[in-house]
Amino acid sequence: MPARAMMAADQAWAVWRRRLGSAFRTALACAMVGCITLYGPSSLQNQLAFPAFSYVTAVIIVSDATLGDSVRGCWHALYATVQVVPPSMLSLWVLGPARFSSVGLAAIMVALSAFAVALPESTHLMAKRIAFGQIVIVYVGAVIHGDQTGAVMHPLHVASSTALGAFASVLALLLPYPRLACCEVRKLCRLYAENASERINLFMKAFCAQDNPTAVETISQAKPLAETGTKFLQSIKLIQEGVMWERPNIRLLKPGSLNPGERLQEMEMPIRGMEIALTSPSFPVCITNQELSEILLRVELQISLKLEQAKRFPLLETTTAPEMKGESLDQFLQYLKINSATQKCLPAFFFLFCLKLLQDDSTITQNIQPVIDSSQKPKTEESRDSQEQAKYSSKRICTNWHWIPRNETLVFAFKCSLSLGLAVLFGLLFNKENGYWSGLTIAISFATGRQATFTVANARAQGTAMGSVYGVVGCFIFQRFSDIRFLPLLPWIIFTSFLRHSSMYGQAGGISAVIGALLILGRKGYGSPGEFAIARLTEAFIGLFCFIMVELLLQPTRAVNLAKSQLSQTLGTLRECIEEVVLCSRQKEMPTSIFQALREKQNRLKAHITELELFTGQAELEPDFWFLPFRVACYSKLLRSLSKMADLLHFMNYSMELLLQASQRCGPAWMEIQEHMTTDLDIFRKNVASSLKCLEKIALIKSLTVFEKEFQDKKINHNLELGKALKANVCILSTDEEEEKILNSFLQHSTEVTDQIHSNQIEEEPKSQMVLCLSALGFCISGLMREMKDIEREIRELIRWDNPTCCINFYEICHKIDSL
Incomplete structure (x- = not known):
């Protein structure tokens, strides 16, 4: 126990030390930016006309980063600058800075530029966020300064401020020693x-x-x-x-x-x-001495x-690995x-x-080799395999490269364009001198996927308010020592670095809090800190309001409904995986392409489960308003069961591959093993797959009243056309008796076949390996059926919760769905 407690303490200390180191390096990067912009030569300060964006760039890149991450962040900053600065120079030169006194023209240019930046799928999200910030500064600065803005120098000043933040982030990861x-x-x-x-x-x-x-x-x-x-x-x-x-x-x-x-x-x-074996209901079983x-x-x-x-x-292959049998x-x-x-x-x-x-x-x-040894395989088959692999690689490359943007990409680009355009428009109309902050507040907050809009906006608003209040208080305390008022920022940066890892504020709130204080304590020339803080808070709320409105207009579907739809898709993919596993058991040989396709489908199942977990977290944070509360407990149990079933399917795949490998040493007895195994697995597939197919449709039911009306309409129309009622199949949900029967049949056949192997005097090693694989296969079958009953129970609970006034007969619903 002391050793275990010591190890837990070491692991906790390692996490705390890593976060503290990240906070220190963030403070170091911001200190570098502050020293250069506040106390550097006047000629250099003239070139770094937007120190606020230098802080933003440094915080985005250096947060929880290593040296390699910071170098990659510099590349993203350079890529963003190439995307923004040359086109903005061209547009300012063609239209002329004087025409940008029109607020509407600036908002239109921001919207068009943001759409062009957000559209390419290959661009990293960090590069897009930096580019959005540069777009806002370029065109809002043209409105604020008018004729004084040069078509070339103004974008170059934005680029130099971005470069300072990127350079400071790399230097902070190098000092006092590199964080590799x-x-x-x-x-x-x-x-x-x-x-x-x-x-x-x-x-x-x-x-x-x-x-x-x-x-x-x-x-x-x-x-x-x-x-x-x-x-x-x-x-x-x-x-x-x-x-x-x-x-x-x-x-x-x-x-x-x-x-x-x-x-x-x-x-x-x-x-x-x-762990799955040890936590099963029938464990522990003592078989050791x-x-x-x-x-x-x-x-x-x-x-x-x-x-x-x-x-x-790096994890290199060592010479001792082959000896570890x-x-x-x-x-x-x-x-x-x-x-x-x-x-x-x-x-x-x-x-x-x-x-x-x-x-x-x-x-x-x-690493399992095919049944036919590669040394004995004909050259034509080797060339055919290489051609198939090349075809598969080229197909994967083509599918990853989208010539036509997907709908999700178009929605994201239009969302960024409209949000930034409206934020800049209303921000400039409200306060021309501080019109930057409405667009910059949301420029660094866009995410490619759906996010909990109200939660993110609330965290950013609270973080901005906390940072601004801290900055104003710091200016008041150090008003006589303006040269060292940057020092209070260091403990605040460390505090907000830990705040980013909290469940209450997260990344959005933590970054907003540190930037809110940086823009007050780390900048001069804004006049009264209190007035600037109020103006910036107002502008930030304008930007967040535009962000929320656009999100609700373009993605009105609640996260709860997305979680329901994703649950149905996950159940459908799970059903396909189970059917594929059973089909693989019928193979006489071991074609690697089939098992590779099966592993890819199982990986897709895990991706669906991850997405369901994401939607579940978003739905939990989503405000209920006038809706029923989200049943997070049911979805958590469903996620636990689905994850366990995905793991069991992987082990079924393992055991089948090892069975096929061991079958080569069992002679004709393998044919009988495969025949019995396929028969039992077919019964298992029909039982579980039919239940999943039913649950897949039940999960999409929003209202039982509407469902009953649709069923009655369908029934009346069917009676009028054919003169008879719809016939419902027998209940397709699994029962304890059916599960017990399937498992006992599988184990009985396994025993008969292994007895035959023993009578044929097969050597002990493949026989024990085959029994072990058959036992693992039986355990996976038992576990899958047990988790299926848990899934049925939780979905039944969800239906009852969504329809509290209806009398629910779950089996009757299954009959009607099957009839429809």
């Missing part, structure tokens, strides 16, 4: 390896526990570690993008070394499977050596003399299956 993405990834890999090792140790203790309370207590200790491990993986995936910008030569390494996030995620899957416990200790030692390799970055675990299986699996022992065997995956190779499904 490689070092950060290496630290996170080490922390994740320690976390995974501790979880595996707890899981092994729970597996070997001789009493139920000890196992339950041990599993409960691993739950917070699992959440921390997930956060480490997410951080690795975010930070590893900056590695390429620090070390371009790393591209010459093997592909597996470039993406440690994916490699570690593959190691995470078997660990997650071990002293000798078997010693074997498990050797297995754990081998896995710990593998985790030691995971601490290294599963001899100890194979001895374990042979010692147990596994000849069959019972329903009670399925969780234990699934635990061993995941342990074997983790011990042998977490990427086993990607």
Whole structure:
């Protein structure tokens, strides 16, 4: 316990230290901008005419960044400048700065330029945000200064202010020592390896526990570690993008070394499977003794050596990796003399299956070779495979490159264009001298996807107000020491850096708070700080009002309705994945293209689940107004069940590939195995897929009253045309008896086939591996059917909640949907 507590304290300290370091470097970048713009030579200050945008650029780039991220941010700033400055020079030269005294013309030019910047899908969102800010400053500055604005020098001043912010962000990541993405990834890999090792140790203790309370207590200790491990993986995936910008030569390494996030995620899957096995209702089952416990200790030692390799970055292939086979675990299986699996022992065997995956190779499904050895494959087949791979690559490239913008891209571009145009128009009409801030407030807040509009706007408004009040108070306290009034900004920047990670304000509120104070304490020449703060707050509310109105006009659909639609799509994709898995079980050989297509569909399922989670979070933050409250508890349970089913489908894919691999050593007995397995899986598919198809349609029902009316109209029309009533099929929802029957049939057939393998004197190793894979397959079937009942229960709860005045018969609804 002390060692575990020490490890948790080290992980918490690492997170706190990383955030504190990010806050310090943000303060350093802003201090550099402030010193240069406030105390630099007058000739340099004349060129840096917009220090406010230098602060904005620095904060956008340096927040939670590594050196590679800051270099990439400089590239985005340069790209944005190339997109904005030359066209703005041309437009100012053609139209003439004098004509831009018209507020309407400036708003139109801002809208057109923003549309042109937002339309290309290949442009990074950071580059678009910086470009939006430059557009606002260029054209609003032309209105404010009129004839004094040069068609060339004014855009160049905007570009130089942007360059100062980008340069300060890179310099802040270099001093006092560089914060390298490689070092950060290496630290996170080490922390994740320690976390995974501790979880595996707890899981092994729970597996070997001789009493139920000890196992339950041990599993409960691993739950917070699992959440921390997930956060480490997410951080690795975010930070590893900056590695390429620090070390371009790393591209010459093997592909597996470039993406440690994916490699570690593959190691995470078997660990997650071990947790699923231990948390199943029928666990723990004691099948171990002293000798078997010693074997498990050797297995754990081998896995710990593998985790030691995971601490290294880049993740290079080592010479010790091929030697780390599963001899100890194979001895374990042979010692147990596994000849069959019972329903009670399925969780234990699934635990061993995941342990074997983790011990042998977490990427086993990607390294499994086809049934026909490549050395024996004809040259024509090799060339055909290479041609198919080339065709697939070219097809993927073509699909990623959109010659015609998608509807989502057009909506995003039009939203940015209209919001910025209206914000600039009303901001200039209200206060010409401070017309920048209405557009700049929302220029850095656009997101390509749908976002919780009211929540984001509320966080930005509160952040702007807090920052402005802090700036005014700082000016009042240091009014006699104007030269050092920049110093109070440093603790505020550190505070707001932590504020960005809070659930109350998030990125939007934290950035608005730091910029609100920076524009008052880090700038001179705005007159009275109080008057400027009030004017800027008003302009900010004007911009946020335009942002909200445009969002509501272009995307009026509530996040609750989007979550419902996404739930239906997710259930449909889940049904397709289950059907594909069953179809793969009928294959006589192992075509890698089929399993590759299946993995891609399963990845698409996980993408749907991630999007459903996003919509669920947005719907939770969305104001209810006159609507019913959002049932976040039901959707959280649905997300948990869907995620678990997606994991189980991956393990079904693993077990089938390993079964096909082991079948080559079982001779004719494999044909009977496959025949029985296919029959049982077909029954499972019909049961689960039919239920999912029904639930997919039920999830879209908004009102039972409207649904009943549609059904009655359809029934009357059908009776008039054919002279008879609609016939409803039997109830298609799964029952406990059907689930028990399917699982028992599968296990009985598995036992019969393994007995036949034993009678044919097949060697022990493939037989034990085949029984283990069949047991894992049975556990996945049992888990999928169990989660299906949870999904049915939660969707039934949602229907009842959305229709509180109706008497609901869930099975009758299923009959009517099937009839329609």
